[in-house]
Amino acid sequence: MTQVLSPVPGTFYTQSAPGEPLYKQPGDAVAAGDTVGLIEVMKTFIDVKAETSGTFKSYLIDDGAAIGAGAPLAEIED
Amino acid sequence: MAIKRLLIANRGEIAVRIIRAAKSMGIHTIQAHSEADADMLAVRQADEAVCIGPAQAAQSYLNVEAVVAAAKATQADAVHPGYGFMAENAAFVRALEEAGITFVGPSADTIDRMGDKVAARQAAEAAGVPVVPGSKGRLETVDDAVSVAAGLGYPVMIKAAAGGGGKGIRIADNEADLRKMAPQAQAEAKAAFGDGGLYLERAIQLPRHIEVQIMGDGTDAVHYFERECSMQRRRQKVWEEAGAACLDEATRQHLCDTAVSLAKAVGYVGAGTLEYLYDSATKEFFFIEMNTRIQVEHPVTEMLTGTDLVQEMIHVAGGGKLRQSQEDITRSGHAIEVRLNAEDPMMQFLPFPGQVSSLKLPEGDGIRFDHFLYEGYQVPPFYDSLLGKLIVHGKDRDAAIALMITALEGLEIGGLKTTKPLHLALAHDPAVRADDFHTQWLEPWLAAGNLKPTP
Numbered sequence: 449m450t451q452v453l454s455p456v457p458g459t460f461y462t463q464s465a466p467g468e469p470l471y472k473q474p475g476d477a478v479a480a481g482d483t484v485g486l487i488e489v490m491k492t493f494i495d496v497k498a499e500t501s502g503t504f505k506s507y508l509i510d511d512g513a514a515i516g517a518g519a520p521l522a523e524i525e526d
Numbered sequence: 527m528a529i530k531r532l533l534i535a536n537r538g539e540i541a542v543r544i545i546r547a548a549k550s551m552g553i554h555t556i557q558a559h560s561e562a563d564a565d566m567l568a569v570r571q572a573d574e575a576v577c578i579g580p581a582q583a584a585q586s587y588l589n590v591e592a593v594v595a596a597a598k599a600t601q602a603d604a605v606h607p608g609y610g611f612m613a614e615n616a617a618f619v620r621a622l623e624e625a626g627i628t629f630v631g632p633s634a635d636t637i638d639r640m641g642d643k644v645a646a647r648q649a650a651e652a653a654g655v656p657v658v659p660g661s662k663g664r665l666e667t668v669d670d671a672v673s674v675a676a677g678l679g680y681p682v683m684i685k686a687a688a689g690g691g692g693k694g695i696r697i698a699d700n701e702a703d704l705r706k707m708a709p710q711a712q713a714e715a716k717a718a719f720g721d722g723g724l725y726l727e728r729a730i731q732l733p734r735h736i737e738v739q740i741m742g743d744g745t746d747a748v749h750y751f752e753r754e755c756s757m758q759r760r761r762q763k764v765w766e767e768a769g770a771a772c773l774d775e776a777t778r779q780h781l782c783d784t785a786v787s788l789a790k791a792v793g794y795v796g797a798g799t800l801e802y803l804y805d806s807a808t809k810e811f812f813f814i815e816m817n818t819r820i821q822v823e824h825p826v827t828e829m830l831t832g833t834d835l836v837q838e839m840i841h842v843a844g845g846g847k848l849r850q851s852q853e854d855i856t857r858s859g860h861a862i863e864v865r866l867n868a869e870d871p872m873m874q875f876l877p878f879p880g881q882v883s884s885l886k887l888p889e890g891d892g893i894r895f896d897h898f899l900y901e902g903y904q905v906p907p908f909y910d911s912l913l914g915k916l917i918v919h920g921k922d923r924d925a926a927i928a929l930m931i932t933a934l935e936g937l938e939i940g941g942l943k944t945t946k947p948l949h950l951a952l953a954h955d956p957a958v959r960a961d962d963f964h965t966q967w968l969e970p971w972l973a974a975g976n977l978k979p980t981p
């Protein structure tokens with residue numbers, strides 16, 4: 449099991465825009481470099497990318513929630 | 527009626543700035559804040575504070591109902607919106623009016639009118655303010671376009687009449703170009719919008735951005751001269767000056783007079799800014815839009831003229847008449863402001879919020895730092911990255927640049943990455959020192975690698 453950690457503090461999003469599909473659903477294949485989330489920090493948007501490959505398990509943070517740097521955002525099964 | 531209890535519906539450095547102005551006028555200050563801003567400097571400095579909602583601006587600083595409710599609950603008789611957030615939100619102004627609370631700024635109708643680009647352009651033309659020359663309406667044929675372009679002067683910008691988003695925009699340098707490009711633009715506009723109608727406008731190439739500060743009391747209006755704000759990255763101003771050294775005295779006078787004409791024509795109340803494009807080659811200026819608020823870069827004008835613009839806008843909002851006639855307002859020396867943002871200029875300006883571990887501020891004659899920092903302060907990630915504005919005033923532009931270097935070297939914000947290295951590099955750059963730049967200058971300068979890490 450690998451956790452995806454937030455590189456910066458900000459607001460976390462599980463989809464690219466309201467109404468768009470989630471970046472990943474439980475059971476989806478994840479390749480290293482895939483975008484799994486989006487963080488808004490100081491009005492700038494930064495993609496959160498997986499550093500490992502595996503199977504997506506779940507998000508650990510709700511869409512639109514405030515997060516700190518280093519916060520666990522999602523879990524990937526190896 | 528003079529304002530006695532002022533709610534500040536903003537945050538960061540401008541909230542601190544407004545509190546300073548209000549306190550020196552003997553006004554009781556009430557700071558509105560989100561849950562994430564409970565320990566910001568303005569909350570500590572205000573006479574009282576009121577929480578208006580969660581961190582997300584949409585639920586706090588942009589929430590009309592929450593801010594009006596907070597103003598009522600704290601018995602504020604006026605609200606200062608600062609800049610951004612709800613500073614130009616006519617619905618917010620109407621909600622305050624209904625609650626019997628004064629808005630520090632123009633009326634909702636003025637905000638609506640000046641916020642509409644077409645209506646603002648018409649108001650400007652009617653008041654004798656030059657606008658970018660363009661075709662009167664849509665053009666259906668290439669021959670129509672050619673005859674209109676002859677009157678506007680080349681180069682011309684070809685736009686889709688139904689357009690938006692830059693689709694169909696081309697620049698023609700001469701008639702041959704126009705005859706070749708107009709049919710292409712028509713086809714593209716027809717494909718994108720189902721309408722092949724074109725619109726022509728004179729292309730102002732490599733323009734400077736020059737703006738005029740005005741203040742009105744509903745009857746009379748004055749100007750506080752101009753600012754030069756061409757140094758921009760992604761349409762955000764980075765470095766601002768007052769005055770614009772590129773203008774000769776006759777052009778400056780004409781520019782500022784037209785701004786006052788427009789302010790008077792619309793019965794303007796409060797602080798406002800008219801933005802223009804300036805063509806250095808032809809010395810022509812063209813109105814582009816009006817901002818109906820106090821602007822981030824207002825301190826350079828305050829340094830140039832010695833007037834506290836925030837106090838003045840609060841005074842006229844309370845029903846006061848302008849306290850200075852145009853003859854009383856004079857300019858002296860030269861002022862420059864730089865914006866210190868929590869961004870890493872060496873990493874594509876990646877935002878860098880964090881905790882202020884130490885703070886060393888420059889001091890001395892002609893140096894001012896408007897900010898909201900203190901040691902131990904945790905800069906929240908939810909809002910824009912502006913940490914503060916360093917402003918200097920010298921006897922001329924060269925002296926101001928020299929003082930800016932001294933002031934920047936004396937400024938240390940520990941624990942954060944800031945845009946200080948960018949400003950130091952700009953202050954040393956030969957083109958900047960020669961006042962030889964325009965709105966399209968900074969981004970290519972950065973792309974060419976002119977900003978180097980300091981060893």
